[in-house]
Amino acid sequence: MTITAELIMIPIPAIGHLPPVIEFSKRLISQTNRLSVTIVLIRTPYAPEIESFSDSLAASCDPDRIKFIRVSGPNIPPLESIKSAHTFFPQFLDSQKNAVREALLADRAKQSGSSVSTVVVGVVADILTTAVVEEVGRELEAPTYLFFPSCGAVLSMLLSFPAEFQPAVAAGDPDGEIFFPGFASHVPHRMLPATILEEEGYAALNEHVGRFREVKGILLNSYEELEAHAVESLVGNSLLPPVFCVGPVLDLKGQGKLGRTSSSIEKIMTWLDDQPRDSVVFMCFGSVGSFSDAQLKEIAIGLELAEDRRFLWVMRESPPKEGFGMPKDYIAYSESALAGRLGEGFLERTExxxxxxxxxPQAAVLAHEAVGGFVSHCGWNSTLESLWHGVPVLAWPMYGEQQMNAFYLVTELGLAVEMRADYRMEEGKVVKGEEVARKMELLMDGEGEVRRKVKEMSKAARRAVVEGGSSFDAYGGFVDLVMKNKPID
Structure with missing residues (x-):
């Protein structure tokens, strides 16, 4: 019987989390023949579009080296039982633990009569699947690891909150500051993720973070050249597991598809083809980001004030305020459909x-030579894509850890222009059109320091992932650790 080594990946079923996990798996098997990968896709009824999105990503993989197990367990918590958005995924994923475990055990049982048998040498968690992975690892007698999809500075933050930290106190003192080893300067409380400023959310997150310290290794979607200070604070900490910088891990081919036809995408790319080099401001705010009608109108005003600027604006309709849901495309992007949100005649005047x-397909748009600036929510995937393609960012965070990312990019790394680093989608504040126009001009400054630094970091990112680069070498180090921790011979 031939025995091979298998690594199991269990990501969060979310649009921002699936692509880097799957791309990491592709890159891993391309650099070693010592491992195969099984990825567990947990189905969620709350956002059915994620199912087709994950299937489109799965279709791009080599089925002989990367296998997918789709899980849809019972006992899904009803929406009314979910008290806040910050505890949604912990509650949902906790309800799926048994289903994931049973699906993996059933898969193991199928192999019992086969001539080729795999030994599970590790189970890899995403940031919020640690409880599921802990249980699966124990059942399969396999070490556990963590794939951290955000930056090293945020990882350092999560691992170093002082014991005396009180969410309510920090929420009531937004201008107060806190120090984390991964940051060179103190971080204002108003930049902390909203979940950390709520007692229940902070407690739920701490449960997962406590498990981070118990894994045998951490895979960080970043690169040493980008985050020298933060990485040093992690790698130099003997109390933490080994940290491997394997980024940037990106879906550069845009293989995840989300609700657009090929003809509409072709129309967008053809429009870009007709624009001058570095002339277009690309505006996109993530799969969950959306604005109030009042803010949409101010953005439209800003775009009219910046009358010399070309723009490509990805605008999505907010979900209902009651319950959970994802933003979705409008039925039509026409004057009649959007006049109430953008102001009468906006599309005609800017035609x-x-x-x-x-x-x-965001990566393809950022790669286009016509795009000269990116107004972004500062999700880490988007940040890495913008740096890879050398496109400077205007930081307009929306949710999650994006305020931290925006603060980090603007204040510490000098790789972004700030719109409002402490902006939160749920607060409903409105940035006026005049400010939008002014900040866009700063973003598109062809001789600016931010643009120069971004171009340099683009070169560093590409060096990191090729043979001999820091991230390329980290893959080999991780594989060696995995095989050492659970040898198959």
Whole structure:
């Protein structure tokens, strides 16, 4: 019987989390023949579009080296039982633990009569699947690891909260500051993720973070050249597991598809083809980001004030305020459909120099030579994509850890222009059109320091992932650790 080594990945079923996990798996098997990968896709009824999105990603993988197990367990918590958005995924994933465990055990049982048998040498968690992975690892007698999809500075933050930290106190003192080893300067409380400023959310997150310290190794979607200070604070900490910088891990081919036809994408790319080099401001705010009608109108005003600027604006409709849901594309991006949100005649007055649309293949847009600036929510995937393609960012965070990312990019790394680093989608504050126009001009400054630094970091990112680069070498180090911790011979 031939025995091979298998690594199991259990990501969060979310649009921002699936692509880096799957791309990491592809890169891992391309650099070693010592491992195969099984990825567990947990189905969620709350966002059915994620199912087709994950299937489109899975279709791009080599089925002989990367296997997918789809899980849809019973006992899904009803929406009314979920008290806040910050505890949604912990509650949902906790309800799926048994289903994941049983699906993996059933898969193991199938192999009992086969001529080729795999030994599970590790189970890899995403940031919020640690409880599931802990249980599966114990059942399969396999070491556990963590794939951390955000930056090293945020990982350092999560691992170093002082014991005396009180969410309510920090929430009531937004201008107060806190120090984390991964940051060179103190961080204002108002930049902390919203979940950390709520007692229940902070407690739920701490449960997962406590498990981070128990894993045998941490995979960080970043690169040493980008985060020298933060990485040093992690690698130099003997109380933490080994940390491997394996980024940037990106879906550069845009293989995840989300609700747009090929004809509409072709129309967008053809429009970009007709624009001058570095002339277009690309505006996109993530799979969950959306604005109030009042803010949409101010953005439209800003775009009209910046009358020399071309723009491609990805605008999505907010979900209902009651319950949970994802933003979705508008039925039509036309004057009649959007006049109430953008102001009468906006699309007519900006025709030729701008386009308003729904979901786009973001990496392909950022790679286009016409794009000269990116107004972004500062999700880490988007940040890495912008740096890879050398496109400077105007930081307009929305949710999650994005305020921390924005603060980090602007204040510490000098790789972004700030719109409002402490902006939170749920607070409903409105940035005026005049400020939008002014900040866009700063973003598009062709001789600016931010643009120069971003171009340099683009080169560093590409060096990191090729043979001999820091991230390339980290893959080998991780594989060696995995095989050492659970040898198959």
């Amino acid at each position: 030729g120099r701008g386009m308003v649309c729904g979901w786009v």
